[in-house]
Amino acid sequence: MRFSTDLTITKYNYIVIMLYVGGTKMSESVQVAELKEALEKGDCQLLDVREYAEFATAHIRGARLIPLRELRGRVVELDRNRPLYVICRTGRRARQAREILRACGFGDVRLVEGGMLAWQERGFAIESEARAPWSLERQVRFAAGALVLVGALASLLIARPFIWLAIFVGAGLVFAAVTDTCGMALLLARMPWNRARENPSCRGLERSGDE
Incomplete structure (x- = not known):
């Protein structure tokens, strides 16, 4: 009886360990060189969760664009049976x-x-749209500067x-730097010129950079 109990505990521990190891493996982080290798083999899917303006300026060939704010409602577009790599601007x-x-x-x-x-720091190939809007960072700089000037x-x-308009914008930029979130960028991302009229992952794109 004692042997049976010990055996049960051993099996239980083995299952827990395997689940832990498996879960860790399936949710790991990878470097860009590993992503490049996986894309060359063609055995994965790449999800880009940035906004359209960022994606249009520079993205990886074959990436599917689903902005983070839309992800919950669009997960059906992704294949649950293939490895899924997720990328944004910084992580x-x-x-x-x-x-x-x-x-x-x-x-x-x-x-x-x-x-x-x-x-991009590694010099890997990127693609861009022929009529890409300004990057969100550039749009934020323009909008913030214009509001400060007007104020x-x-x-x-x-x-x-x-003058409080200029002060408000300045305080907002400080808050954005401290929290690494920018309300102005989120607002600009919803503007008509920053929305793709069709899925940019599925149409012809102009390539730039070296293979």
Whole structure:
């Protein structure tokens, strides 16, 4: 009887260990070089969770664009039976996407460390759309600068309280830097010019960069 109990515990421990190891393997993080190798073999799918403006400016060939804010409603577009690599600009949004995908039942989800910044730093090939909008970062700089300028000029020419517009924008930029989130970028991402009229993952794209 004692032997049977010990055997049961041993089996239980083995199952727990295998589940832990398997779960770790299927939710691992990978470097961009590993992603490049997997794409060359053609045995995976790549999900880009950035916004359209970012994707249109520079993305990896074959990537499917589903912005993070739309992911929960579009997981049906992804294949649960193939390894799924998730990428964004730096990795922060990709981590959030990985948690969403796990909650939706996806097993083999791999985070690409460093995101597109790391991919481009390595000099790997990228593609871009012929009529890509400005990057969100550039749009934020333009919008913030314009609002500060308007607030400053209006405070001099119309009424002094307009200076609060410039102060508000400045405070917002400081908050964005501290929290690594930008409300203005999220707002701009929803503008008509930053929305793809069709799925950019499925149409012809202009290539740039070296193979």
